[in-house]
Each structure stands twice: as structure tokens, then as C-alpha cells.
Amino acid sequence: MSLALYLVAPGALDSSGPGDVVVLDGPEGRHAATVRRTGVGEQLRLADGRGRVVTGVVESVGRAELTLRVESVLDEPVPSPRFVLVQALAKGDRDDQAIEAATELGVDEVVPWQAGRSIVQWRGERGEKAWRKWDAVLVAATKQSRRARRPDLSPVVTTAALAARIATAGAAYVLHEDADVPLASLDVPADGDVLLVVGPEGGISPEELEAFRDAGAHVVRLGDTVLRSSSAGPAALAVLSAAARWR
Template sequence: MANFYLVDELPTEPGGLLTVTGAEAKHIATVARTRVGERMLVGDGRGRVVEAVTESVAPAAVAVRVESVRVTDAPAPRIRLAQALAKGDRDELAIQAATELGIDGVVPWQAERSVSRWSGPKLEKGRERWGAIVREATKQSMRAWLPGVADAASTKALIAAAAGERMLVLEPSAQHPITDIRPDGRDLLLVVGPEGGIAPAELDAFRAAGAELVRLGAHVLRTSTAGPAALSVLNAALGRW
């Protein structure tokens, strides 16, 4: 089962005919070169995934017959990643890997030391770009749930949006390792700073908001690898793996 696609609506019962159109149909027909009789998985990004067999293939529309339907509950507790904007493509690498590893939502964070800045038209363009990366990573990893991408947030807005969540801030100088974290039932917000680190004033603001500062280990990781590494630890602690 090598191919997974995302559409907005899916049949709820086996036996129905599903027509895939748009960019997904074009990919099925011209990139994957799927033939009649081949199987694929199609998800709606909200927990429902169907296994289907192709009945007709064309770049404009692909018809598939649904053979089985499965519904996966949303993970609980949820883990979101607040990823600081970073130079180059390091922030994009971070959210791509985090999506493959099971993150439940992504927040672009305009940290004080972020070299990359989103403003004006870049705000929506950047969010759309991250949304496309998350979507493709969801398909690659064949996930039933598509993580949401929030609007870009300042430090103040990030703290306000995290109300009710358990905020874990990655900081190399923190006293406690992330391996000490034990689930307490709350959703988690994992905060990862830019290449220059999180500014002292931001760390103070996070502490004042009740955030827990945690370290990954003896080494300092790049912003592109810190989030995925921390998420792996949390996946194990939460019993996801």
C-alpha cells in the first residue's frame, strides 16, 4: 500500500464509489501512474481512512471503489509544536519531521531572535507554505489526522494561545531533562526556539506563565532537529510508541 491521498469528504460505508479530483487526481494519474485495479488509501484528515481499488484513472478525475473504512480517534492528549521561524529551511525541516512523527498541530512562532520574519503578505504566504509541507508529510506518513497550522504568533500571543495546555520550553540550560516529564492529562505545547536561542526576556515570560523549561541532553541541537527529537521522547512517555 504505497500511496496515500487526502480529500475533503469520504464515504462512510464500504462499496461506495469515490471520485478524486484536482491536484490529487493529477498526482495519482501522472506522477504515481496508478493503473486500474491498483489499491490505495484515501483519508479526509479528520480520522477517516478508506482502502479503495481504482476503477478509472484520468488526470482530471480518478474513480475508486471503497473496500473498507476505518476511523481513528484523535490522539489524547494532543501535542502541538510552537516552532520558531528560522533562517534557510530549518523551520520547514522541523515541521516536516514533526508531522511524520505525529505532531497534532503547528504554531509558527515569531521569536525575538528569529532571523526570518513574516509580515504583510508573507504572513499568509508563510502559513500556506507550512500548510503544504504538513499536508505532504501527512500523506507520506499515511496519518489519519492532518495537523492544523495556526497563524503566526508573537511570544505574547503564543502564551495566550497556550492557556490550558502544559507548555514545555526546550532550553539547553534547563535543570530538568525532558525524560523526566510524566503525563498529567493536559494537552502539551512544545516550544522550540530559533538558532540563536530563546531570549532571556522570553524565558522569563514563559516561566511567569507557568511553562516548564526542559533540556534534551548534553548536546545543543539545531532548531530543525530539536523539536522532532523532543517529540520522540514525548511519544514514548505518552505511550504513543
């Protein structure tokens, strides 16, 4: 079984090397010491969410913190290409399920999209609360999947802003059930941002499709079945990862 992984603040491990002592405190320290009941002598990993991972042995455990003697340090390179999931806001927990699975599958950035047919609206305090919930989902999924890098979470975008982002990307694929071109038939760029756009329950409007095509996006399908908004993005990420990463 893989070692438990805890996230620390970016930069907290910058000066850590083999033989150094690192303190894990705050919510993560309490979870390790109190909830997980981590004991002296156990091995675990700390990650800063930006690619640095420290592996070490627990030397002491307090009520809400523990100290770790560093055994090794790994710096994971920035992925190339970067996979970006543009997930339309959806009702219920479907968008939460989508970004959780996408994190487990290695997505590098998540972009919430306020699509024209999205039932859910992110506005004001409610929108800020929803954004924080997505961020918490990404953090939990990063730890569960033992990732060194957590996905970035961008602010919610409009259709116009998304079209502008597509125009500057290395490639952009819009998933649509009526498309003729299979995603698996296309080559994945070797670098740059690769965007996957998933629409809401009501689908992507013709006007949105036209705007995305004009910006340079490919409109593609995954297979012969229609997937929910919660599963389409992760399935597409698996296709791209098989072509570009899982070799």
C-alpha cells in the same frame, strides 16, 4: 510496502461506506492518474485529514481522475493528549525541516512563533506566502507518512499570545540548553494540549523565558548536546511519544 495515501477535502468521505464509489479528482487525482500512473485493480487509501480513511480498489482511471470502489472505512480517534509544536521562525529551511519531521512523528498542531530573536519576519504578503509554504509542507509530510490526520497550522503568534496559550495548556515544555531538568524525567499529561516550545537560532531571550515560566511552562533540556532549531522539536516529540503513545 504501505498503500499510497491521497488527501481529500474534509467532509468528502463522510457518507462513504463499503461498496460505494468515490471519485478522486483535482490535483490529487491528476497526481494519482498521471504522475503515479495508478492502474485499474490497484489498492490505495483516501484520507480527509480529520481521521477518516477509506481503502479501496481502483475501478477506472481517466486523464486527471480515478474512481475507487470502497472496501473499508476507518475512523481514527482524536489523539489524547494533543502534541503541539511551537516552532520559532528560523532562517533558511530549518523551520521547514522541523515541521516536516514533526508531522512524520505525529504532531497534532504546529504554531509559528515570531520570537524576539527570530531573524525571519512574517509580515504582510511575505508572511502569508511563508504560512502557505508551511501548510504545503504539512500536507506533503502527512501523505508521505500515511497519516489519517494532518496537523493543524495556527496563525503566527507573538510572545504575549504564546504565553497566554501556555497558561491554558495541559502542560508546556520550553526547550533550553541551560535547563537542568530533562524532558524525559517529567510525566506527560493524559489529556489536553501538550506544548513544546522551540526557540530561534539566537535562542530564547531571558524575558521570554520569564514570561513562559510565569505562565506555567517547564524549562527543560533533551540531553547533553545542543540541537539545531530544525532537530530539537522532532527529538522532543519522539521523547513524548515514547512516553505516551509508542507502547
